Amino acid sequence: MHPLRVEKVVKQYGDKTAVNGISFEVSEGEIYGLLGANGAGKTTTMRMVLGLIYPDEGNILYNGKAYSKEQLRNLGYLPEERGLYPKVRISDQLIYLGQLRGMSKKDADQSLKKWLDRFDVPEYYNKRVEELSKGNQQKIGFIASVIHSPKIVILDEAFSGLDPVNVELLKSTVKELRDSGSSILFSTHRMEHVEELCRNITILHRSNVVLKGNLKDIKKQFPKERVILSTDKEVSGLESLKGVTQVTRHENGYEVGIASEAAGMDILHHALKQTNISRFEIKEPTLNEIFIKTVGGDSHE
Amino acid sequence: MNSFWTVVGFTLKNKFRGKAFLITTLIIALIITIGINLPYIFSQFNSGDKVTSIGYVQSAQSEGSATGDQLKAYFEAQEKPGVKLVSYEDKGSEAENEKQLKQAITDKDIKGYLAFGEMTDSGFPEMTYKSEKMLAFELTSSIQNGLQVIRQGTVLKDAGLSSEQLALLNAPIEIASVQISATEGAGNLGEGKTPEEQAVNMGLVYFIVILLFMAIMITGQMIASEITAEKSSRVMELLITSVSPLKQMFGKIVGMFLVGLIQITVYVLVIIINIKLPHNNEMLVKFNIDLSQIDPMLLMYSVLFYLTGYFLFATLFAAVGSIVSRTEDLGQAVLPITMLSLAGFYIAIFSISSPDSMLVKISSFIPFFSPFVMLLRLGLTDPPMWQVLGSIGLLLVTIYASVWVSAKIYRTGVLMYGKRPTFKELRKAMKAYKI
Numbered sequence: 001m002h003p004l005r006v007e008k009v010v011k012q013y014g015d016k017t018a019v020n021g022i023s024f025e026v027s028e029g030e031i032y033g034l035l036g037a038n039g040a041g042k043t044t045t046m047r048m049v050l051g052l053i054y055p056d057e058g059n060i061l062y063n064g065k066a067y068s069k070e071q072l073r074n075l076g077y078l079p080e081e082r083g084l085y086p087k088v089r090i091s092d093q094l095i096y097l098g099q100l101r102g103m104s105k106k107d108a109d110q111s112l113k114k115w116l117d118r119f120d121v122p123e124y125y126n127k128r129v130e131e132l133s134k135g136n137q138q139k140i141g142f143i144a145s146v147i148h149s150p151k152i153v154i155l156d157e158a159f160s161g162l163d164p165v166n167v168e169l170l171k172s173t174v175k176e177l178r179d180s181g182s183s184i185l186f187s188t189h190r191m192e193h194v195e196e197l198c199r200n201i202t203i204l205h206r207s208n209v210v211l212k213g214n215l216k217d218i219k220k221q222f223p224k225e226r227v228i229l230s231t232d233k234e235v236s237g238l239e240s241l242k243g244v245t246q247v248t249r250h251e252n253g254y255e256v257g258i259a260s261e262a263a264g265m266d267i268l269h270h271a272l273k274q275t276n277i278s279r280f281e282i283k284e285p286t287l288n289e290i291f292i293k294t295v296g297g298d299s300h301e
Numbered sequence: 302m303n304s305f306w307t308v309v310g311f312t313l314k315n316k317f318r319g320k321a322f323l324i325t326t327l328i329i330a331l332i333i334t335i336g337i338n339l340p341y342i343f344s345q346f347n348s349g350d351k352v353t354s355i356g357y358v359q360s361a362q363s364e365g366s367a368t369g370d371q372l373k374a375y376f377e378a379q380e381k382p383g384v385k386l387v388s389y390e391d392k393g394s395e396a397e398n399e400k401q402l403k404q405a406i407t408d409k410d411i412k413g414y415l416a417f418g419e420m421t422d423s424g425f426p427e428m429t430y431k432s433e434k435m436l437a438f439e440l441t442s443s444i445q446n447g448l449q450v451i452r453q454g455t456v457l458k459d460a461g462l463s464s465e466q467l468a469l470l471n472a473p474i475e476i477a478s479v480q481i482s483a484t485e486g487a488g489n490l491g492e493g494k495t496p497e498e499q500a501v502n503m504g505l506v507y508f509i510v511i512l513l514f515m516a517i518m519i520t521g522q523m524i525a526s527e528i529t530a531e532k533s534s535r536v537m538e539l540l541i542t543s544v545s546p547l548k549q550m551f552g553k554i555v556g557m558f559l560v561g562l563i564q565i566t567v568y569v570l571v572i573i574i575n576i577k578l579p580h581n582n583e584m585l586v587k588f589n590i591d592l593s594q595i596d597p598m599l600l601m602y603s604v605l606f607y608l609t610g611y612f613l614f615a616t617l618f619a620a621v622g623s624i625v626s627r628t629e630d631l632g633q634a635v636l637p638i639t640m641l642s643l644a645g646f647y648i649a650i651f652s653i654s655s656p657d658s659m660l661v662k663i664s665s666f667i668p669f670f671s672p673f674v675m676l677l678r679l680g681l682t683d684p685p686m687w688q689v690l691g692s693i694g695l696l697l698v699t700i701y702a703s704v705w706v707s708a709k710i711y712r713t714g715v716l717m718y719g720k721r722p723t724f725k726e727l728r729k730a731m732k733a734y735k736i
Contacts (some may be wrong), residue, residue: 050542052716069545077542083535093536099307100543142409144539183402 001064002027003183004049004152009058010255011044018044021058026152026183033215034187036204037295042187043080045204046154047174049185051075062152076150079156082141086130088097092130094144096114101148108147115143119169135166142170146177146290153177156184156248159193171197191287201287205295222285222293227256227264230279235271242266253279304544308552309559311577312527316560326564330571335397337575340584352385353440355430356405356414358398359388368425368448369415374660375447383443406433415444424452438561499681501595506680507653509603510673514646515609520561521618521642522635524553528622528715529631537715546712548621561611563649602679602689609696610672613703614642620707623714624722645670649677666692668699 002025011019020043026032038043042255051067062071091112098251116122121137129137138161146153158174159167170269174197178184188194194201195215203211211218225245229235230253238247238256243263248255256267264282271277285293303373357369358707366388373386387410392398402414413432420426425448430441457467463697528550531537539547617638625634648670651660656677665678671692678684713731714722722730 014732030733047716052541070477072543075542077539079535081538083537083539085315085531085533085536086534087319089318092311092314092318096311097543098450100304100540102304158686 002061003063004185005059005061005064006045006049007059007061009045009048009055009060011041011048011053017207019048019055020209021060021203022202022204022209023200023218024212025166026185026200028183029178029181029201031178031184031186031197033198033201034185034204035116035189035194035201035291036187040295041207042204043156046077046156046185046187049073049152049154073148074151075145076145076148076153077143078153078155078158080147080160082137084129084137084141087128090127090129090140092235094140094147097144098147101150104266105160111147111149115147118144118173135162138162138166139170142173150182152183152185154155156187158186159188159190167193178244191291195287203291203294210294211290217219218290219284219287222290224261224264224282224284225258226283226285227254227258227267228279228283229254229256229267229271229277231271231275231277233275235274238270241270258282305548305555306554307550308544309556312556313559316523316557316596317570322560326567330567331404333568333571333615334575337572338578339580341580344584353383353413354385354387354411355444356387356389356411357417358391358402358414364474366417368417368428369551370452371451372444372447375451384440384447386415402431411439496646502599503653505595506677509676509680510646512568513603513607513610513672513676514606514642515562516565516647517614517642518639519564520557520611521614521638523560524557524615525618525622525635526628526631527553527557528619529625529628532623532625532715533627541715546715547708550616550619550711554612554619557615558611599680603676605693606672606676609693609700610619611667611702613672613696614638616700616703616707620710620714623711624727625719626717641669645673649673652677653681658735666695668696671696 004026006022006024008021008023009019010021022041022045024032024034034042034045044053047053049060051072053263060067062074065071091109094112095105096110099105103111113122113125115272116124118282121136121139124132124136124140132140142158145155159170162170171193174184174186178197186194186198186205191248198215200214201212201218202209235254238244238254241263243259243266244256246257248257258264258267261282267278268280271280339602358368359366359369369388373388376384376386377437387405389398389401389405392401402411405411405614406413412434415432416429418427418429428444430444457470462470528537532541544552576585618635621634621638622631625631645667648660648664652658652674655661661674661678665674665684665688667674673686675689675692679689709731710727713727717727717730
């Protein structure tokens with residue numbers, strides 16, 4: 001049984017369909033990627049999962065059960081735009097949020113201290129949010145969403161606006177959460193994070209699901225269209241090879257666009273005749289490329 | 302229920318932690334203290350000026366000086382004279398006399414002096430009051446009064462009346478006014494209100510209406526701005542995923558209610574302590590105000606109307622706060638509610654001298670006005686019981702409706718960001734969210 005199962009959910013705002021029949025399930029200890037351009041319906045989907053708004057059609061099941069107040073306590077939510085009281089002490093507001101989700105004051109306090117230690121910022125306990133930098137506010141926002149050790153965590157753009165050090169820190173924390181058995185619904189625009197974290201993804205485009213499934217399987221569906229070639233000397237005549245669509249010269253070699261995987265062998269033979277090869281790779285498409293391909297250039301409407 | 306009290310507690314705690322709140326409360330308490338003690342402070346400064354000394358020249362030749370002597374005797378005989386006449390010796394010439402009196406003014410022995418002239422038909426000489434002060438109306442009128450009495454005495458002495466008859470002539474005539482109710486009233490059930498009771502009640506109603514208005518407006522505004530702040534800081538998204546919007550809204554309303562109640566209690570305590578101060582107590586006794594005459598029923602009704610009025614306006618403020626995304630837009634958005642409560646407040650305040658007008662009667666049934674206006678009627682007249690109950694009933698029905706509507710708006714509003722939605726957009730959103 002999946003901790004979170006979304007079945008054919010449809011949501012309409014007036015005449016506009018915000019989400020058109022999305023289905024997915026998140027297993028225990030899995031990070032599920034929900035991707036899409038701005039306005040594709042990610043936030044609406046997340047809000048429905050959170051029970052803030054009800055789907056018009058379809059079901060959302062939590063451990064096989066329908067939504068209820070008790071489920072709230074199993075949910076953790078990090079909204080896209082971090083929400084915290086700017087002028088309230090961090091200890092006060094996080095304990096408050098913990099209590100609202102059914103923790104005792106003592107437990108919430110302990111959990112908060114544990115998390116502050118985890119992020120190496122125990123001195124924030126008595127600070128106000130407005131005193132912190134954006135990155136540190138984000139850490140506090142993250143703590144707010146997981147302080148009650150939820151079974152299902154929903155992270156909307158968890159890493160946006162963070163410096164690389166803090167991204168790594170949060171990323172490793174998310175992985176820890178996953179390894180401890182939480183189911184995480186994860187949305188981001190940074191495809192490299194998805195490739196690193198997610199097993200399964202759904203790509204939404206204009207309210208519709210355009211791509212869904214295991215990340216590895218999805219990648220296999222897309223042809224390998226690039227060859228990375230690093231050589232000692234220059235290689236001439238790559239453009240004239242059959243199946244080569246495009247040749248780009250980089251500092252240490254070439255990036256060659258190919259129509260099919262077979263053209264790769266021709267490139268290798270062609271280059272070997274002229275010089276030594278230090279690197280040859282037929283690249284898998286990146287998720288970034290897949291995303292742009294599926295969603296297309298018209299994502300920013 | 303548990304998380305409801307958590308919200309209440311958090312609201313309370315935050316308010317009392319905030320410096321702004323404590324400072325405002327202190328400042329208002331200070332203003333109240335000063336306000337109550339102001340009459341006493343003024344009286345301290347004025348006490349020396351209470352009796353005005355007036356000079357005149359006493360001389361054998363002048364006919365006028367006899368009148369001066371009579372006046373002096375008259376004011377000395379008074380229990381609390383406002384004027385005291387001081388006689389000065391005749392220096393012979395008019396110029397010398399004038400000089401002597403002017404010197405007395407400079408020395409602050411007297412405020413001014415009376416100069417007597419030719420005898421007139423009135424039986425008194427021509428009189429001129431000379432002083433440095435421009436308007437001495439009060440003074441001249443009390444001198445006039447004195448002369449009136451003196452003349453009456455002179456005329457009546459000749460008529461040969463007995464002293465009893467004289468006393469009878471001078472006895473003041475009094476009309477006692479007692480306000481009664483022809484039907485069964487709600488106030489103190491046809492007992493009627495004596496002038497003292499009325500005076501106390503009028504002051505009390507004035508005070509309660511102002512307090513009610515302030516409490517509703519201040520706490521209402523606080524509710525709206527806190528909700529908007531939660532929305533604009535996006536903490537709202539975390540809150541509504543943790544606790545149901547209804548619990549959250551009522552937690553906030555009840556929390557703020559307690560904040561307001563504590564604030565009012567502080568103010569009332571400050572007032573009571575100040576009134577109990579000996580010098581203020583004396584003042585009250587002097588003006589014949591007996592606070593024990595306050596009708597307990599009126600106080601009970603005040604509490605009732607405070608509660609109902611607060612919850613009616615608070616729910617509206619919460620609803621408005623929930624649809625506004627930015628604090629800057631809030632002032633404009635709450636304007637209709639502010640106007641509504643202002644209207645009720647002004648009807649009550651300006652009708653305090655005519656509490657039985659048609660306007661008052663009608664508006665005491667209109668839910669948004671009735672907390673103020675019905676209180677006025679209860680305090681100053683004895684409205685029939687059915688009218689009071691009807692008004693409260695209407696108020697309760699409106700509160701119920703407003704809670705229902707506000708809760709819906711709140712549930713929708715907290716999820717809507719961007720520009721303030723129109724009513725149509727709000728309804729559409731309500732449908733979409735299935736609220």
